[in-house]
Every structure is written in C-alpha cells, then in structure tokens.
Amino acid sequence: MSNGLHRDVLISFQQIEMDEFVLHPFFLSVIIFSVIYILKKWIILSKSCSKRTLLVLPPSPRKLPILGNLHQLRPLAHRLFKSLGRKYGPVMLLHFGSRPVIIFQSADGAKEVVNTHDLVFANRPETRVAKRLLYDSKDISIAPYGEYWRKLKSICVLQLLSNKRVHSFQYIREEETALVMKKIKSCSGSSSAPVNLSQLFMTLSNDIICRSAFGKKYSQEEDGNKFLSLITELMQLLGSFSFRDYIPSLSWMDRASGFDARVGRVAKGIDDFLDHVIQEHLNYDDTDSVKLGETRRETTFIKILLKINSEDVSIDKDSIKAIILDVFVGGTDTASATLAWAMTELLRHPIVLNKLQKEIREILRDKHDVTDKDLEKMHYLKAVVKETLRYHTPVPFLAREAREDVKVMGYDVAAGTMILTNAWAIGRDPASWDEPEKFKPERFLINSSIDFMGLDFELVPFGAGRRRCPGIAISMANIELVLANLLQKFEWGLPQGIKPEDLDTTENPGGIIHRKNPLFAVATHCYF
C-alpha cells in the first residue's frame, strides 16, 4: 500500500516537472534546433548513400576499417592478385588503407586503361617517398601529366634514348660485353667453376648505364660503389610501404620507425654524388677528358642535359639529377633481371638453347664480333626475348592514377583512384595465350605480329600509351647483344647435380622481379 502511494506521488511529481521543462522557451528552442540538425544530417547521409549505391564499383574482397585490404596483401602481389582474380574477376577493387585501388588483369582491361582512356589515366600515383627521392617529382616517371612532363618525355625520347643515340652508344655495349665474355672465359677453362651470371649481368648493366650517363664507370671507385648501393636502397624505398601515404593518421610511425630518416639519408647521399658528377662535367672540357683517358664525354646524358639546361630555364639542375635517377632506376635492374630470367629458361629448356645457339652460329659463322645488323636477322633470339618478357615480366604492374571521374568496363572510377594493370598476369592469361604456363618462344614465330611496342594489349611489359617506357630500343640492343655473345662463344651447362627441371625459379619480391637466388651456370667450352 505504502509502495503504491509512493509510486503515485512520484509520478505526479515527475509530471509537474516535465510540463515545466517542456514549456520553458529556452529548452523548446534547443529541441527544435536539434531536430532540424538531425533531420538535415539524415537527409545528407541518405543522399550520399543513395549516390553511392548508384555507383557501380568493381567486385571487392571484404575490407577492414582503417586497414582496408592491407592485411590481405603478401609479397609477390602480382601472383596474389592473379589468384584473387579467379574469385573476383579481371577487374577488382581493393583498398590500401584509405586509398582505393582498382586492379585490371586482362588484355581488354589494359586496352581501356592505357589506350581508350589513356589521357584520363596519364598520371602516376604519387607517394611522398617518391616525391622526396625524385626531387619533388621532377623526373619523368612520376611527374604529373602536363607541360613539364611532356617536355621531359620528349627530351628522353628524342635526345637521350632515340634510335640514333642508341646506335651511337654501340661501342659502349660492345666493349662492356667483351669484358664480360673475357671474365667468363677466365672462369671456364679446366676448372669449369660455376659463374655467378646474376652478378655479372648486374655489373654489366650498371657499367653500360654509367658510361652512357656519366662518361665513365664508377663500379671500381669507392664513391661510385657507394652511389650504386644507394641506388639499390632507393629502389627498395620506392617499393616500400609508408604510413603517410596509406594511413595518414599513423604517419608518425614513419618518423618513429626511422623510415623518414633513411629516406633523407639516401636522398642526401645521391644528391651529393650527382652534384659531384655534374661539377666534374662543368670543370672539364672535351680536351681534358681526352687527356684523362675517359670515354668520349661529348655523348654523355649529363652533357646533353646540361646543354638543354643552358637554353631552357625550366630544366634546372634538380631536373637533370631526377632524369639521371630515372635512367638508373629504369635501365639497370630491368635489363639484368631480364637477362637472368632468359638464361634461366634457356638452361631449363636445352632444346630451345640448342636451337637458339644454332641460329646465332649460322648467322655469325666465323665472325667474332656481333653487330646490330647480325642481331636484326636473329628471329628466334627475338622470340626468346619476347617470351622471357611475357613469362617473367620484370615490371609486373603499370601504375596509373585517374585524373577525373570515368566509367571503365561498366564500372565507375573516381578521380584520384590508383590503377594497377597487372602486366605479369596478362602475360599468363589463358584467355590470350595458349598454354600460358609453358616457356615456348615458338609462339612468337607462329604469330610473329604480336609485339611489346604497346599496340598488342596481351603483351605489355613496357606499358603503352603516353606513359609507355622510352627505353625499349636501348634495352633490346643490350639484351640481344649479351645473349648472342653468351651463346656464340660458350657451351652452357648447370652446376653438378642440378637437373634442368630442378633449376630454381623462385622470385624475389619488389617493384622489379628478380630471381631470389643468384643464377650459377658453367661455361663448359669456350670458342674464342
């Protein structure tokens, strides 16, 4: 009873208080404003939701808050994406932290990105690390599409890497290749010690690029060796994950982990070396360089760029250094990786090796030196190089960024989205290739019209469109010359106990796909 009374009293007391509270003009206006605010928010949210549901996005694996799909990424992403493609199809949406990334993995997709919508996808995804290391994006490979990039690309295509220039550097290729053949000869002979071909290819590619860019080799000098190891570190850093780019709220981790300091140290080391090389060029005139016994300096990349700099203020000293870095990053690892993969597959396929050797020896007969004219006639050699680039695409991804909203293959792509075209997976797509998992150079003899120049989208190891690689001619000249010499001058075998089918082909993760372990082979007979 008393409980019931208490309850009645309590209710009537609350009723009185509520009436007063509601009727108070201040509280009344707070409630009205709150309701209006919540309604406004709800309308905006429902509008953006309905807009989002109207967008057609590519299939996507489930993502986590903050991380997106980062937790699903593994080393050798080209292989991971290919296998994810079996579930999600040839166009896939992932999120690297807060950054949307669309992956294209078919020849049709590649055509859309690098041909149909080439202008929309003419930017590269910018990362803070690349911006810092490449002189605030003053190089060719990451500079945003526009007037400055167009100027740089035309310098590269018309002055540094034109067919004429590639031809004029023939003496460098020949001299350096001859040195490598002598080194191998000294290892063959009676001992038949295995040769570390990976190491030889790396030194050779560096020396060729060093002589073309600077006029002399730096591989034997302390400064030069330091520079080359800084270039290796720069390449690692360009392919590294930084919080600042993908999870900006955790960017302090880049500082705390020492990552930022490492980037700063590499940038400074490279800058000091390039300053020194440019100063050397400015100090010496051509007569001095002849006196010094150095390579013909009149044709170095630095000299060409310094001349342009004296006529055009927009190409400043930083632009010169950034372009030189592009040449090193683009031109050394790619060539040495391709050579190592080509020799790996030749040693794994002795029938192909013998057939290639026969072609090379029939064309050269008793000649010791291989010329560009000889190489033109070596169709099977060209097929072997093409097959190597298809099967072991050294640069697995073509990285682009959407400059504006666009619809591609029925999907909406928002401005700023990162685009990765998986050139490696396209080269192994059964929709485009017969027995794609087999190394068969003959496929390019039967269908010899397929080429890597950027018009056949099932084979895009050098990319295509405006951002296509400008180094195709120089790369082919180097790779073909070295392979022709190796097979003309030596018989090749594997170190004792290794059968061709057991030869290791494990890949090393990175922006450029190398063999994980160095390739050792034995030059059993030498013919010079």
Ligand code: HEM
């Ligand atoms: C086997 C050798 C090579 C391969 C497989 C290769 C591959 C590539 C690929 C896939 C791209 C991106 C293309 C795109 O997005 O469409 C590229 C761009 C580039 N490459 Fe190469 N490359 C090679 C050799 C070279 C050489 C020797 C140089 C210079 C000496 C070079 C300099 C560049 C530059 C400057 C770019 C940026 C072009 C731009 O953004 O406009 N590359 N390369």
